[in-house]
Amino acid sequence: MTTPILAISSLSKKYPGKRGTTANKSVDLTVQPGRVVGLLGHNGAGKTTLVNQVVGLLKPDSGTIHLGNLDAVAHPSRARELVSVQAQANVPITGLKPRTAIELVGRLRGGEKTAVAMRAQELIDALDLNEWADVPAEKISGGIARLTAFCMAAVVPGKLVILDEPTNDVDPVRRRLLWGVIRSIADTGAGILLVTHNVREAERAVDDLVVLDSGAVIAAGTPATLTAHMRNTLQLDLDFATPPALPAGLGLTQLSQTHGVASIPTERAAEAVAWAHSSVGRGKIDRFSLTAASLEDLYVELVGHTADSANTPPATSATKEAAR
Numbered sequence: 247m248t249t250p251i252l253a254i255s256s257l258s259k260k261y262p263g264k265r266g267t268t269a270n271k272s273v274d275l276t277v278q279p280g281r282v283v284g285l286l287g288h289n290g291a292g293k294t295t296l297v298n299q300v301v302g303l304l305k306p307d308s309g310t311i312h313l314g315n316l317d318a319v320a321h322p323s324r325a326r327e328l329v330s331v332q333a334q335a336n337v338p339i340t341g342l343k344p345r346t347a348i349e350l351v352g353r354l355r356g357g358e359k360t361a362v363a364m365r366a367q368e369l370i371d372a373l374d375l376n377e378w379a380d381v382p383a384e385k386i387s388g389g390i391a392r393l394t395a396f397c398m399a400a401v402v403p404g405k406l407v408i409l410d411e412p413t414n415d416v417d418p419v420r421r422r423l424l425w426g427v428i429r430s431i432a433d434t435g436a437g438i439l440l441v442t443h444n445v446r447e448a449e450r451a452v453d454d455l456v457v458l459d460s461g462a463v464i465a466a467g468t469p470a471t472l473t474a475h476m477r478n479t480l481q482l483d484l485d486f487a488t489p490p491a492l493p494a495g496l497g498l499t500q501l502s503q504t505h506g507v508a509s510i511p512t513e514r515a516a517e518a519v520a521w522a523h524s525s526v527g528r529g530k531i532d533r534f535s536l537t538a539a540s541l542e543d544l545y546v547e548l549v550g551h552t553a554d555s556a557n558t559p560p561a562t563s564a565t566k567e568a569a570r
């Protein structure tokens with residue numbers, strides 16, 4: 247059996263203090279070579295805490311972290327050599343140009359000068375950044391700064407590459423290019439841990455998913471296995487001024503003041519469409535769409551179930567309200 251690039255077992259971490267949060271609760275997570283693993287969870291779910299323990303910035307209370315055969319908890323500085331990280335906040339590169347910043351990190355990570363320059367150019371080409379590569383950092387947009395930060399993590403990638411919301415602020419065309427580059431890094435045998443709360447994006451980009459909620463893993467598997475039980479379910483999306491009453495037996499999960507979803511068994515699809523169509527006509531809802539159930543629906547289902555937990559996010563509170 248292949249040794250995982252990252253193997254986390256029973257990892258727990260509580261922040262100190264009287265009311266300190268238990269940010270990770272007995273978390274298990276594995277990243278195999280060549281796989282893109284999505285770590286999904288709402289704000290405060292415990293994702294950053296987990297990443298900080300992998301790179302030795304925080305010490306776990308209990309549990310183990312192995313990078314290949316290395317005990318990352320016992321050897322944090324060696325662990326950092328094996329991992330490259332694109333953090334949630336961009337490292338400031340004021341005074342530099344994107345290319346210089348990318349090459350600088352490549353050299354700091356031990357890359358040879360010519361090889362680093364070639365790899366930097368490869369990334370710049372792949373992400374369509376030539377126009378911005380030699381412009382002072384003060385003049386680049388948020389999206390270009392985000393892509394530059396990605397290139398800094400990818401120029402001499404570790405065996406594990408951790409990307410925290412890499413597509414934030416990036417335009418849709420370059421997002422696609424970015425997913426291509428991420429996949430090509432995995433294809434060289436590296437493992438990718440993609441931290442995100444963008445469920446739709448995760449569904450398209452990852453091989454495996456781990457869903458964290460209030461510090462604990464509430465689901466893990468491939469997007470296909472996680473959504474397999476929803477094959478006979480459709481998703482009714484609704485926009486409204488006031489939450490409508492659905493036909494008997496159907497429940498609305500309210501995602502915002504004016505938007506909600508309902509799971510519809512396939513055999514009730516025609517009835518649901520007729521109801522929605524007539525509701526638009528009567529001004530009860532503004533708009534509707536009926537689509538196949540997705541990972542996003544599963545996520546709402548999972549997180550909705552834990553609405554009573556201590557770290558209840560705003561969307562979950564709304565979910566609970568709507569379910570009443």
Ligand SMILES: Nc1ncnc2c1ncn2[C@@H]1O[C@H](COP(=O)(O)OP(=O)(O)OP(=O)(O)O)[C@@H](O)[C@H]1O
Pocket residue numbers: 261262266267268269287288289290291292293294295296334443557
């Ligand atoms: N330094 C800290 N001291 C005390 N509590 C903290 C600290 N950092 C995080 N927390 C708490 O731990 C929990 C998990 O936070 P964490 O930052 O790991 O979540 P996250 O999933 O990364 O969230 P986000 O998506 O917003 O970055 C939250 O309840 C947070 O308030």
